[in-house]
Amino acid sequence: MSAFIGNFEESNRLRERARDLIPGGAHTYAKGDDQYPILSPGFIARGQGCHVWDVDGNEYIEYGMGNRAVGLGHAYAPVLDAVRKELEYGCNFTRPASIEVECAETFLEMVRGADMVKFSKNGSDATSGAIKLARAVTGREMIARCSDHPFFSVDDWFIGTTEMNTGIPEAIRQLTLGFKYNDIESLRSLFRLHPGKIAAVILEATRGEHPKDRFLHKAMELCRSNGALFILDEMITGFRWHSGGAQELYNIEPDLSCFGKALGNGFSVSALAGKREFMERGGLEQTAHPRVFLLSTTHGAETHALAAAIATMRIYRDEPVIEHLYRQGEALQVGIGQAITRHGLQDHFYLTGQPCCLAFATLDRNLKPSQAFRTLFLQETIRRGILAPSLVVSYTHGDEDIERTVEAFDGALGVYKLALERGVGHYLVGRPSDLVFRRFNRPPLPADEVLVANNG
Structure with a gap:
């Protein structure tokens, strides 16, 4: 060099x-x-x-x-070997591939607080899917997001809160509220100011400093007592803070959580995971509620990316x-x-x-x-x-x-x-x-x- x-x-x-x-x-x-x-x-x-x-x-x-x-390293051989093998079979079909079930099983073995998972290509898919699901479950429109955390999605519900909000209707911009990390009173005040209107709270488990005085647990308790869903964005913390995510490190089970980035060691794959009672709203079996168009992407389950995710997760599990x-x-x-x-x-x-x-x-x-x-x-x-x-x-x-x-x-x-x-x-x-x-x-x-x- x-x-x-x-x-x-x-x-x-x-x-x-x-x-x-x-x-x-x-x-x-x-x-x-x-x-x-x-x-x-x-x-x-x-x-x-x-x-x-x-x-x-x-x-x-x-x-x-x-x-x-890229958590393991660029061109990491075991991951590339898995990808090469899978590519020989093709990468996208008219019906699901069996590797989709294998990847879901592997993921849910790692992220033990979740019951179901749906894969997509990038983090914005997952977080915006979580927001839509929370709104469907609660029948509410407003979202509380942590203002100290710099990025959640390319979609309007988040970008409308930034300086680059040109092209986003004012009505949408008004639906997302901000609170401070490790300041439970700032979140409590949002629930007081907007009673019965907040569908979900979304935040990263941490950007660096650890949660203080049970902040994450108190935030989740606030959600439960106010009828809102608690969503953890684990794009950065997942497969970096702990192999089971920061939720495992901090012993908390969110309603929904979103993973990506290191999940596939650089290959394009993300995940929306959560409790069955919420995730099944996007499925075929439940009949009690209107269907939710949750995540449906042509490339969301490309087989080579799922092979990369499986290989990556197993390395985190075994090494x-x-x-x-x-x-x-x-x-x-x-x-x-x-x-x-x-x-x-x-x-x-x-x-x-x-x-x-x-x-x-x-x-x-x-x-x-x-x-x-x-x-x-x-x-x-x-x-x-x-x-x-x-x-x-x-x-x-x-x-x-x-x-x-x-x-x-x-x-x-x-x-x-x-x-x-x-x-x-x-x-x-x-x-x-x-x-x-x-x-x-x-x-x-x-x-x-x-x-x-x-x-x-």
């Missing part, structure tokens, strides 16, 4: 083509150019374990891991994956923490979250969160062969990878300290990155800034 990386010629060529052909230049906002420095790889060519290579041949130790979807994630995350915490202290940056840069799913905070000289300093830090870690929008470890992050990451962070923090003293503009090439949820875009970079960036 090169000590310093700066050639992005092919990435920059593809960037121009992508912007002309694809709105935003990517199919996922979190992967867009506005989320990364000018000096960064625009396109990844391949991955192996926790290493990736961009289209210019630069190699990185990667920590985004497909927006947390110490979760223990490895925590151990390597803790090693990062210690090593990077020591580097932060050496540079005297404790007030300006720190790690957040649990060891299995770390992130970092970047503050300016006024101790305010700073996109400019975040972008500078990403720029400098990328130069040192680390691609880390967060610090999401995988089963293939070895001790040497951790050591090299700590060394790269140490070097980047040295530049960070200089930028605090002299100004970030002396070190950052081009514009800072942006928040995904913003009302307007910034004007394009001036030509001279683009030229500087393209010349490395």
Whole structure:
């Protein structure tokens, strides 16, 4: 791996083509150019374990891991073997494939608080399916979602609450309410203000800090006493906090829960799971209630993706994956923490979250969160062969990878300290990155800034 990386010629060529052909230049906002420095790889060519290579041949130790979807490692052999075998039989038929039953059985053995499961392709399918089901069960329209948790769905019920709500009717936007994590009174007040109107409460079990004073259990009790459904979004926590999900770790059984991301080690599969009394509303057997059009997707049960999910779940069941994630995350915490202290940056840069799913905070000289300093830090870690929008470890992050990451962070923090003293503009090439949820875009970079960036 090169000590310093700066050639992005092919990435920059593809960037121009992508912007002309694809709105935003990517199919996922979190992967867009506005989320990364000018000096960064625009396109990844391949991955192996926790290493990736961009289209210019630069190699990185990667920590985004497909927006947390790749828990075992890129091109993980046992998963690929299962996928290859299944592909030989075809991937989509007129009637269900037997692997759909096998995958459901495997999933429900892992997620023990659920009775039934339905698979789809992405997290938004699952969470929006849960919302629709909750509304059907309760006959209510309003949804309470945790405002501290940044993303639940691409659908209107959630996006209408963000800055990017253009195109979403006001009537829909008014149906979703917000409450604070670990603040049970903020949720209780919503039930008081909207008696008999809230269909469901949806939140992640945690974004990093553990629930305090039985917060999750109290939230569920509030739902039960007010006739609402309690929904856990386990897209990130599932198969990362615990092989049975955060619900197993925190000993709570939600009415409905939603899984994805690490469920298939990067293959496209998600799951809506829950109690039989609710899930069967989308089935064929119940006759007491109107039918719910729950989840029905042409590609929702593609056999190769389900094969990937089965192989992935069995690895989590049989091997110490979760223990490895925590151990390597803790090693990062210690090593990077020591580097932060050496540079005297404790007030300006720190790690957040649990060891299995770390992130970092970047503050300016006024101790305010700073996109400019975040972008500078990403720029400098990328130069040192680390691609880390967060610090999401995988089963293939070895001790040497951790050591090299700590060394790269140490070097980047040295530049960070200089930028605090002299100004970030002396070190950052081009514009800072942006928040995904913003009302307007910034004007394009001036030509001279683009030229500087393209010349490395």
